[in-house]
Amino acid sequence: MALLEINGLVKVFGGLRAVDAVTxxxxxxxxxxxxxxxxxxKTTIFxxxxxxxxxTAGDVLFKGKSIKGLKTHRICHLGIVRTFQVVKPLARMxxxxxxxxxxxxxxxxxKEAKDEAYKALDFCNLSSEKDKLAKxxxxxxxxRLEIARALATKPELLLLDETAAGLNPSELDExxxxxxxxxxxGITILIVEHIMKVIMTISDRIHAINFxxxxxxxxxxxxxxxxxxxEAYLGEEYAQG
Amino acid sequence: xxxxxxxxxxxxxxxxxxxxxxxxxxxQHLVIIALMWVAIGSAWNLLAGYTGQVSFGHAIFFGTGAxxxxxxxxxxxxxxxxxxxxxxxxAMIFALFVGWVCFRLRGPYFALATLAGGEIIRLIxxxxxxxxGGMVGILIIQxxxxxxxxxxxxxxxxxxxxxxxxxxxxxxxxxYFISIREDQDAAESxxxxxxxxxxxSLLISAFFTGMAGAFxxxxxxxxxxxxxxxxxxxxxxxxxxxxxxxxxxTMGPAVGAFVMVGxxxxxxxxxxxxxxxWVSQAHALVFGLxxxxxIMFLANGILGDWEKIKRRxxxxxxxxx
Numbered sequence: 248m249a250l251l252e253i254n255g256l257v258k259v260f261g262g263l264r265a266v267d268a269v270t271x272x273x274x275x276x277x278x279x280x281x282x283x284x285x286x287x288x289k290t291t292i293f294x295x296x297x298x299x300x301x302x303t304a305g306d307v308l309f310k311g312k313s314i315k316g317l318k319t320h321r322i323c324h325l326g327i328v329r330t331f332q333v334v335k336p337l338a339r340m341x342x343x344x345x346x347x348x349x350x351x352x353x354x355x356x357x358k359e360a361k362d363e364a365y366k367a368l369d370f371c372n373l374s375s376e377k378d379k380l381a382k383x384x385x386x387x388x389x390x391r392l393e394i395a396r397a398l399a400t401k402p403e404l405l406l407l408d409e410t411a412a413g414l415n416p417s418e419l420d421e422x423x424x425x426x427x428x429x430x431x432x433g434i435t436i437l438i439v440e441h442i443m444k445v446i447m448t449i450s451d452r453i454h455a456i457n458f459x460x461x462x463x464x465x466x467x468x469x470x471x472x473x474x475x476x477x478e479a480y481l482g483e484e485y486a487q488g
Numbered sequence: 489x490x491x492x493x494x495x496x497x498x499x500x501x502x503x504x505x506x507x508x509x510x511x512x513x514x515x516q517h518l519v520i521i522a523l524m525w526v527a528i529g530s531a532w533n534l535l536a537g538y539t540g541q542v543s544f545g546h547a548i549f550f551g552t553g554a555x556x557x558x559x560x561x562x563x564x565x566x567x568x569x570x571x572x573x574x575x576x577x578x579a580m581i582f583a584l585f586v587g588w589v590c591f592r593l594r595g596p597y598f599a600l601a602t603l604a605g606g607e608i609i610r611l612i613x614x615x616x617x618x619x620x621g622g623m624v625g626i627l628i629i630q631x632x633x634x635x636x637x638x639x640x641x642x643x644x645x646x647x648x649x650x651x652x653x654x655x656x657x658x659x660x661x662x663x664y665f666i667s668i669r670e671d672q673d674a675a676e677s678x679x680x681x682x683x684x685x686x687x688x689s690l691l692i693s694a695f696f697t698g699m700a701g702a703f704x705x706x707x708x709x710x711x712x713x714x715x716x717x718x719x720x721x722x723x724x725x726x727x728x729x730x731x732x733x734x735x736x737x738t739m740g741p742a743v744g745a746f747v748m749v750g751x752x753x754x755x756x757x758x759x760x761x762x763x764x765x766w767v768s769q770a771h772a773l774v775f776g777l778x779x780x781x782x783i784m785f786l787a788n789g790i791l792g793d794w795e796k797i798k799r800r801x802x803x804x805x806x807x808x809x
Contacts, residue, residue, distance in 0.1 A: 297677055323679030331677075337670035348663040352679035357659060400679050 248311050250275045250435050251296070251327070251404055256305035258288075258295050258459075265291045267459040268305070273404065278426070278436045280450030280467070284479055288459040289439040290332055293406050297322055297329050309404070323352060326403035330393040330410060332439070336381035342392055343368065343377040350399040363399050371395040371425060387418040394425065398434075405429065407438040411445045423448055447471065455479070507639045516635040520707065522749040523642035524700050527649040528722075529729030529741030531696035534653050536727070537735035538662070539689040540669025541591075545602030547722035548586060548609050549579035549694040553701025554716040555613065558626035563619070568628050571702035579698025580691050582609075587687040594672065603719070610717035625712030628705070638707050645703055646742070649696045654738050656692065665689050666736075697726075720772065725752075728775060732782050734789025743790050751778060 249272035258266040266288045273279045281289050295302050298319050307314050314322055337345045343364055350363035368374045371391045376384065381392060390410055397405055411422045419442065426449050430436055440446040446453065446467070453470040455463040463473040470476055477485050507516050528550060536542040556578040557571020564570075590601040613620045620626070632638060656662055664685045667675040676682050705711050715721060725748065733744020755771035758764065786793040 299673070299677075318681070319676045320679050320681045323677060328679070329677055331674065335671045335674035337667050337674065339670060340666055344663065344666070348667040348675075348680070349678040351660040351663060355660065360660070360663075396678060 249273060249308075250310060251437065252306075252308040252311075253292070253296070254306045254308065256292065256295060256307065257303045258291055258300070259303045265459050266295065269456060269459065269461055270305075271454045271461070271464065273435055273437050276430070276433065276435055277451040278430055278438060278449050280446040280453040281437060281439045281456070282441075282446055282453055282470070282476075283456040283462075287457045287479075289456065290408055291459075292456075293329055293408055293439065296406065297327065323400055323402075326401075327406065328397040328400045328402040328404075329406035330390075330397050330408055332408040332412065334386070334389040334393050336384065336389050336392055338380070338382035340381055341378050342373055342381055342384065342388075342395075345381050345392060346395050346399045349396045352400040363401075364395075367395040367399040370398060370428070372421070386413050387415070387421075390414065390422070391425070394429070398429070402434060404435045404437065407436060407440075409439055409441060411440055411442045419445065443471075503643055507636050513635055516639055518749060518753055520635065520639050520642045522746045523639075523646040524703055524707075525725070525729050525745035525749055526646035526742045527642075527700045527703075528697050528726050529733065529745045530646075530649045530653055531693040531700070532726040533730045533735060533737075533741045534656070534665070535689050535693040537730055537737075537740070538657060538669065539665040539686060541686055541689065542596075542599045542727075543602045543690075543693075544599045544719075544723050544727065545586070545604075545606035546693075546697050546726040547606045547717045547719060548582055548602070549697035550701040550704070550722050550726075551609065551613065551711075551713070551717035552579045552582050553698030553703075554705040554711045555620060555626070555701075556698070557702035557705035558628065558711055559619065561628045562621070562626055567631075568702070568706050569631070571705060572699055575702030575705075576695040576698040579694040579701070583690050583694035584687070586694075587690045591683060591686050591690075603723070606717065606719055606723050610713050610719075613713040613717055620713065623712060623714075625710060625715075626705070627710050630709045631706065642703060642707075645696075645699060649700075650738060650742060652696075653692070657738075661685065661688060669736075724775075728779060730789075731779065732789055734792035734794075737789070737791045740789050740791040747790065751775070 251273040253269060253271050256266050256269045257264065269292065281292065283289050294300055296307055298317060302315055309325060309327060314325065337348065346364035346367050347360045350360040350367070354360050354363060368377055371394055373388070373391055373395055376388060381389070384392060394410065407426070411419055414422055423445055426436065438446070438450070450467050452465065453467050454461065455470055455476045457479040462475040462479060463470050506519060510516065528546065532543060532546050553571065553575030556575040557568040560566050560570045560574060561568040586602065586605055590598050590605065593601050614622055664680050667680055668682050668685060672682050701716060704716065729744040729748050730741050732747055733742065734740030751774065752771060755774050756768050758767040782789065790797065
């Protein structure tokens with residue numbers, strides 16, 4: 248049984264079928280990359296999984312049980328947590344308080360929450376910045392803060408939404424290294440990413456979509472050579488050549 | 489850190505001995521009212537300052553508390569002091585309804601909904617004459633002739649309110665409130681039941697505001713809908729106390745309460761009779777100017793911008809010497 252199963256997911260906004268019958272699954276322990284050109288529906292799939300808006304049709308199963316219609320915070324308690332493409336730091340809180348607030352997801356007392364927060368900060372190399380206000384962090388730090396905050400909720404499945412976007416080359420390598428370390432702790436990862444270096448390096452499998460529909464699925468190599476994927480990204484001529 | 493503790497201890501001692509030293513009824517009255525506003529301002533601050541849900545309708549809870557106390561005396565024939573407990577609880581019951589309706593909205597829409605709620609309940613209180621006495625109001629007999637007991641009750645109320653909120657903000661609830669203020673979507677995705685915790689914040693806030701209302705009934709011995717459900721004198725005043733003192737600070741509303749009651753009284757009495765009479769009519773205008781001043785120069789309130797104020801004062805001192 249897969250950890251997460253997306254069955255025929257449909258999301259319609261007015262006349263637009265943003266996600267059109269997408270089906271895929273994420274196995275326990277793997278990193279599944281979700282790719283597609285801009286506006287192809289990747290973030291919408293994330294929003295549907297975490298129920299930021301209701302699903303039009305289809306189902307989302309977590310450990311074999313439907314989580315469709317559950318409140319977002321309930322889904323987090325079940326063990327699915329997401330980061331945001333446009334980072335959402337709790338701006339006027341310190342980095343430590345940001346992570347402490349999310350650690351309360353699993354523990355009751357302030358002391359335990361702070362302990363968990365320190366662990367998550369340490370893991371994401373943020374310990375030295377713990378007393379800074381989140382709004383004073385540069386983008387690289389904010390991206391890591393998003394991840395630290397997500398990890399503090401002790402997830403089984405981590406949804407990363409363009410964690411590497413906007414990072415410089417050295418930060419990019421750190422991000423790749425961080426994601427691989429997260430996987431080593433046993434957390435399953437579903438990642439949306441545009442930067443091919445990241446997605447090709449870390450993914451076990453890749454699921455490609457365009458205009459809300461699946462166009463390819465397979466190992467990074469298979470997907471990279473798939474004509475439909477090349478066409479979606481580079482145009483028809485390249486696909487034929 | 490240590491200087492702050494010393495300041496707090498000194499303030500505490502001053503608060504305890506004040507009415508024994510200053511025997512004037514007039515000044516005791518002003519401080520009693522200010523202490524009541526410390527409680528209301530702190531309660532408002534919990535919801536608006538920490539949780540980010542700006543209420544323009546705290547008169548709902550204040551008036552409910554006051555009327556609960558009044559109705560205890562006039563209809564149930566028990567002491568209006570029971571209202572201190574029942575008033576808080578009744579305000580919480582009203583808060584459940586307010587939260588159920590208004591928390592469907594966010595930001596300014598929430599604020600407007602609470603404002604409308606305050607006006608609705610004022611009209612109900614005005615027209616439900618069999619229960620509230622309508623515009624005639626409720627008149628009871630004061631329990632004490634001296635102001636001393638009222639002073640200490642108000643002091644305990646103000647202290648309790650600040651202290652409980654201070655403790656709450658050190659727990660999971662406090663972290664959740666601030667998270668909700670900073671980003672509701674992020675909070676929700678991190679496992680925080682934002683609807684539930686917004687209501688928790690509102691209930692605590694309403695409870696203390698209701699208690700303050702019940703105290704007002706006992707102390708002033710007269711209420712009518714235009715006073716206790718007033719948009720201007722209660723709801724807006726609560727906001728001013730919070731903003732002027734400093735939102736999302738523990739002691740900000742306490743500072744704001746004394747400043748605002750001072751300003752209000754100075755203008756109401758036309759600078760204690762020194763200025764022409766018409767000045768007293770302009771106190772609403774002065775409130776407005778004060779808000780503009782605070783927003784422009786002390787956006788975080790007196791306590792929130794204390795460092796800035798100190799720097800300013802210090803620089804002035806240096807340049808004048």
